[in-house]
Amino acid sequence: xxxxxxxxxxxxxxxxxxxxxxxxxxxxxxxxxxxxxxxxxxxxxxxxxxxxxxxxxxxxxxxxxxxxxxxxxxxxxxxxxxxxxxxxxxxxxxxxxxxxxxxxxxxxxxxxxxxxxxxxxxxxxxxxxxxxxxxxxxxxxxxxxxxxxxxxxxxxxxxxxxxxxxxxxxxxxxxxxxxxxxxxxxxxxxxxxxxxxxxxxxxxxxxxxxxxxxxxxxxxxxxxxxxxxxxxxxxxxxxxxxxxxxxxxxxxxxxxxxxxxxxxxxxxxxxxxxxxxxxxxxxxxxxxxxxxxxxxxxxxxxxxxxxxxxxxxxxxxxxxxxxxxxxxxxxxxxxxxxxxxxxxxxxxxxxxxxxxxxxxxxxxxxxxxxxxxxxxxxxxxxxxxxxxxxxxxxxxxxxxxxxxxxxxxxxxxxxxxxxxxxx
Amino acid sequence: xxxxxxxxxxxxxxxxxxxxxxxxxxxxxxxxxxxxxxxxxxxxxxxxxxxxxxxxxxxxxxxxxxxxxxxxxxxxxxxxxxxxxxxxxxxxxxxxxxxxxxxxxxxxxxxxxxxxxxxxxxxxxxxxxxxxxxxxxxxxxxxxxxxxxxxxxxxxxxxxxxxxxxxxxxxxxxxxxxxxxxxxxxxxxxxxxxxxxxxxxxxxxxxxxxxxxxxxxxxxxxxxxxxxxxxxxxxxxxxxxxxxxxxxxxxxxxxxxxxxxxxxxxxxxxxxxxxxxxxxxxxxxxxxxxxxxx
Numbered sequence: 001x002x003x004x005x006x007x008x009x010x011x012x013x014x015x016x017x018x019x020x021x022x023x024x025x026x027x028x029x030x031x032x033x034x035x036x037x038x039x040x041x042x043x044x045x046x047x048x049x050x051x052x053x054x055x056x057x058x059x060x061x062x063x064x065x066x067x068x069x070x071x072x073x074x075x076x077x078x079x080x081x082x083x084x085x086x087x088x089x090x091x092x093x094x095x096x097x098x099x100x101x102x103x104x105x106x107x108x109x110x111x112x113x114x115x116x117x118x119x120x121x122x123x124x125x126x127x128x129x130x131x132x133x134x135x136x137x138x139x140x141x142x143x144x145x146x147x148x149x150x151x152x153x154x155x156x157x158x159x160x161x162x163x164x165x166x167x168x169x170x171x172x173x174x175x176x177x178x179x180x181x182x183x184x185x186x187x188x189x190x191x192x193x194x195x196x197x198x199x200x201x202x203x204x205x206x207x208x209x210x211x212x213x214x215x216x217x218x219x220x221x222x223x224x225x226x227x228x229x230x231x232x233x234x235x236x237x238x239x240x241x242x243x244x245x246x247x248x249x250x251x252x253x254x255x256x257x258x259x260x261x262x263x264x265x266x267x268x269x270x271x272x273x274x275x276x277x278x279x280x281x282x283x284x285x286x287x288x289x290x291x292x293x294x295x296x297x298x299x300x301x302x303x304x305x306x307x308x309x310x311x312x313x314x315x316x317x318x319x320x321x322x323x324x325x326x327x328x329x330x331x332x333x334x335x336x337x338x339x340x341x342x343x344x345x346x347x348x349x350x351x352x353x354x355x356x357x358x359x360x361x362x363x364x365x366x367x368x369x370x371x372x373x374x375x376x377x378x379x380x381x382x383x384x385x386x387x388x389x390x391x392x393x394x395x396x397x398x399x400x401x402x403x404x405x406x407x408x409x410x411x412x413x414x415x416x417x418x419x420x421x422x423x
Numbered sequence: 424x425x426x427x428x429x430x431x432x433x434x435x436x437x438x439x440x441x442x443x444x445x446x447x448x449x450x451x452x453x454x455x456x457x458x459x460x461x462x463x464x465x466x467x468x469x470x471x472x473x474x475x476x477x478x479x480x481x482x483x484x485x486x487x488x489x490x491x492x493x494x495x496x497x498x499x500x501x502x503x504x505x506x507x508x509x510x511x512x513x514x515x516x517x518x519x520x521x522x523x524x525x526x527x528x529x530x531x532x533x534x535x536x537x538x539x540x541x542x543x544x545x546x547x548x549x550x551x552x553x554x555x556x557x558x559x560x561x562x563x564x565x566x567x568x569x570x571x572x573x574x575x576x577x578x579x580x581x582x583x584x585x586x587x588x589x590x591x592x593x594x595x596x597x598x599x600x601x602x603x604x605x606x607x608x609x610x611x612x613x614x615x616x617x618x619x620x621x622x623x624x625x626x627x628x629x630x631x632x633x634x635x636x637x638x639x640x641x642x643x644x645x646x647x648x649x650x651x652x653x654x655x656x657x658x659x660x661x662x663x664x665x666x667x668x669x670x671x672x673x674x675x676x677x678x679x680x681x682x683x684x685x686x687x688x689x690x691x692x693x694x695x696x697x698x699x700x701x702x703x704x705x706x707x708x709x710x711x712x713x714x715x716x717x
Contacts, residue, residue, distance in 0.1 A: 075678055082466055099463040099681055189573075190661040243550035245573035246662060251549065260551050384463040388680045395664055402662030404575045423479065423682070 021115065022330035024058040030320035031060030037324075038076060038087040040307065041067040043272075044141055044347050045091070047337045048328060055327045061320045077103060080312065088315035089324060092137060094128035094306040095193070098384045101131055104310040107322055108135040114326030120350045122371075124379035125306040137308030138329045142349040143267040144292075144302045144370045144377065145197065148274060151288040153179050153262045161288065164296045165202065165230070168263070172239035175262040183239035185261035186231075188401035191248040193390040195397045197303045198265050200380075202227035205295025210380065210389075217419050219393070220412035228408050232400045245401045257282060265292055267305060268370060272344040291369050302373040303380075306349070335359065338367075385422050392418045456688040462681035469684075476688035486689065488664050489672035495579065496668060497647040500586045504643050505636060507591045512598030513624065526596075533592045541656030544585050548572055575665035578658050582666050585653050590646065594639050601635030602628070634711055641704040645697050669693055 039045045049065045056062060066087070068076045074096055080087055081103040092100055111118075116138065118126060125139035147168075149161050154171065157178040162168040172183020188195050203209065208223030218224065234240050241247075241255055249266065253273060256264040257280035264270075268289075275284045294300045309328060311321040327333065331350040338348055338359050346363055348354050354371035383389075396415040399405040456476055460468040480486045515525060532540075547555040548571040560567030572578045605628060613623050629636075651670040654660055660667035660675075673693065677686030 078462070078678060078681070082462065084466075101463065102466060190659040241551060242568050243570040243573065245570050246578075246658075248659070255551055258552060384461075385680075391675065391679065395661070398661045399663030402573050402575060402665075404663040404665060418484075423685075 021117070021332060022327050023115070024055075025323060028060045030317065030323055033317045033320040034062040034064060035089055035317060035320050035324045036087045037063060037065045037089045037091075038080060039065055039067055039091045039309075040073045040093075041069050042141065043343070044269075044337065044345050047340070047343055047345055048333065051333065051336070055324065059320075059323055059327075061323060063324055084312070084314035087312055088317050088321040089309055090312055091140065091307050091309050094304075094308070094379075095382045095386055095390065097128055097131065097137070097308065098382055099387060101136070101384075103312055104131075104136040105313045105315070105318065106134040106136055107138075107311050107325065110311075110318070110322035111135060111138065111325065114322060116326055116329055117331075120331060120352050122349070122351060122354075122374040122377070124304045124374055124377040125349050127379050128306045128382075129308045129310075137310030138325060139306050139349040140309045140328060141307035141347055143269055143305040143347065144373045145201070145265055146268045146271075146289045146366070146369065146373075147292050148256065148264045148266065148271070148287055148289050150175075150181070150256075150259075150262045150282070150286055152286050153181055154288075161290045162263075162293050165205065165293045166296050168293050169234070169237065169239060172263065173237075176239065179262070181259065182241040182244075182255070182261045184234070184263040184265070185247065185252040185255045186234060186240050186244050186265070187247045187249045187252045188235065188244050188397060189246040189248045189251070190394050190398045193394045194249045195394050195401070196390070199227065199231045199397060200303045201292060201301045202231050202295065204301045205298040206230075207298070210393075215383070217416035220409070220416045224412055225409050228397070228400065228412060231397070232408065235401055245403075268366060269347050271346055271366070276344075289364075289366060289369070291373055299376050300373060302377050304374070304377050306379075338362070385419075388422050389419055452687045452690060455684055456691050458684050460683040460687075462683055472684065476685045477692070479685065480688060480692060485664065485667075486669075486672060489667050489669045492579075492665065492667055493648060493650070493669040496583060496586075496650055496666075497644055500583045500590075500647045500650075501640055501643045503583065503587045504590050504594055505639055507587065508594030508598050508639065509629075509632070509636070511591065511595045512602055513628070515595065515599060516602050529592045529595060531592070532588050533590070535589065537589060537652035538656050540585050540589055541653035544581060544653075545572070545657050548581060572658060573662055575662050578662060578666050582650075582653055582658060585657060586647065586650065590643060594643065597635060597639055598632070601632050605631045634708065637704065637707055637711070641700060644700055648693065648697055648700075 045065065045067070049063075052063050073091075073093070077090060077092060077096065077100055080090065081100055090103065092104070097104075118135070118138075121129075121139050122142070125142040129135055129137040129139060147161065153175050154161060157171075157174040159171045159174045162171045168184065174183075175181060176183050186198055200210075203219060203224055206223040206227040208219060208221055208227055210217065210219050212218045235245060241261060243251070243255075247255070252261075252264060253266060253270055255261045257274060259281050264274075271287075271289065273279050274287050275282055291300060292302050309325055311318055311325065315321050331352050334348055334350055335353050335356065337343060337345050338353060339362060346366060348359070348367055348370075351371060351374075353359055354367045354374070356367070360366070360368050392415050396411045400408060400411055405411050455468050457471055457473060458468045459470055459472050459475075511529070515522075515529075544555075547553045550556050550568050550570045556569070556571060557567075560569070571581060609627055609631075610623055613627055618626065649670050650668045651674065654666055654668050654671040655674075658666040660671050669689070670693065673686055673689045676682050676689060
């Protein structure tokens, strides 16, 4: 039996939004308990924290957030996994889930009792909350890639935003012919596998993949080599800034924000930075977006990034922690943040919000574009060797981009060999 | 009786702290280096594997590459730091009107965090808005827009530059200390005999500074072998693996790939290298003293 709390009902009516589906457990069985949350630093999670009063009043549970910057997050989670006991709820990025699996406890039954609708999460995000058939976490933050572009520069060049990667080259060259900006900016440098994220789309678009059904590397296939030749070719075609060879994602974003590049394929959450007057030289009118280009004749693809929230194995307050997760993953909370005029927060992981007319009206259809991309996005199975695999692949791409190595097939073959040799 | 035992009791807290914070972790990592320990599978070390982790290191190309990168880095950064520090110390030895100010300014790079130095140089060499990249481009137009950190050799050169910039001031002060202990009379006698400045430096000053230079070189070698911070914040080990030092590789193995047994073995290989250098240094110092007293 659940009780719809008055506090939440009032909050919902104040915002004129859908009523919260989540309901506090009757009798406040966890009253007086404290849930410690370890979260990566993000404005979205800060927005959740700002709304905690509703949850705390309804349940009597105290929630305390600790934030860690992204570059240190994996080390913080590793420490928690080995030493244990400090946190009850943690945010974990998809690529780390398998290697940090001992940190998390199954929560399937508890979330069912909370009334959480798992079917509302896109499959590409939801798969990272499952391990060996068990639910160990729920998506709270999820990203798709979009192509951001300079509306003024493309208009001046007389070109429309590209639909395919082939068109992208033509558009980039046209922009370069009519302005000082580079056609497109891409990150080829090494940092957490960021240089693979556009490459993966080319790989999929060319009909290739990372591994076959048995887990053997197949990215060094003719399709993989063609995708890599294309990706590295953007450097030799000089449609990217020269510095791209060593740019990481933030460098690429900075290049776009400083007006040095006309197109930027990147996660959608970056949107708020691109027109923030404190960070960017661009105005809202100058920045447009469209779905990520696809390889001509192939399906539309997007690399996805998902942050799940799970309950730690060592937690002493698992009941309170799952109650908190129920509240945190309520689509109404996400919608409330998306529509808050004081915030500039675009991230959503519920299909009901991605396709919500009011949300799309506020964000210019960005969420519907994301929903369309997610409809065909499969995501990747990140095995427990993924950190090593990712390092090998990003090093291979970095070597080719920097000119340290030039034989694409030989580099991919060596990378495949190194992956097979992982102990 | 009580008085005789009191000094030992007073030592107990310090001994316990050293035991807990140094001896235990070091011993634990040594034992771990002979065990399998995949953190994704177990919170505790798994079975003993003998010397497998060490044998694996001997055949793994990524480890061998990191050894080579570390060797290149250590040799260039130690030589450049010691030579520059000696040269600066000779310049600063004479007291002038800017004497105190120069010394204060000189110490500033050493006061900076290595990680911050890496971040700063990454910005300064950004080909689009980096002050150094654009400054060099203004002086040499052919170099405008050069992606400095994208070239493997230039990236290594900039990594060495950041380290030399960081350590030269400290080493300069060590040299100044050494120079202050050299009797001025010998130098003055040489000048009266008509010796040139160059002859005085190479014939009188440097031979007497041999011990100080040796200490500097050994200390700098040990610090350079541990190069980590700037690799993380400046190059990320790239492009490719061109700046992936041994310390950075060990970090990756342990904290990104979670192979704690192998990471412990690699850490002990690094420790063995540093111990070898330290022993060699002590022997050199002892032989110096023997020569001096003979």
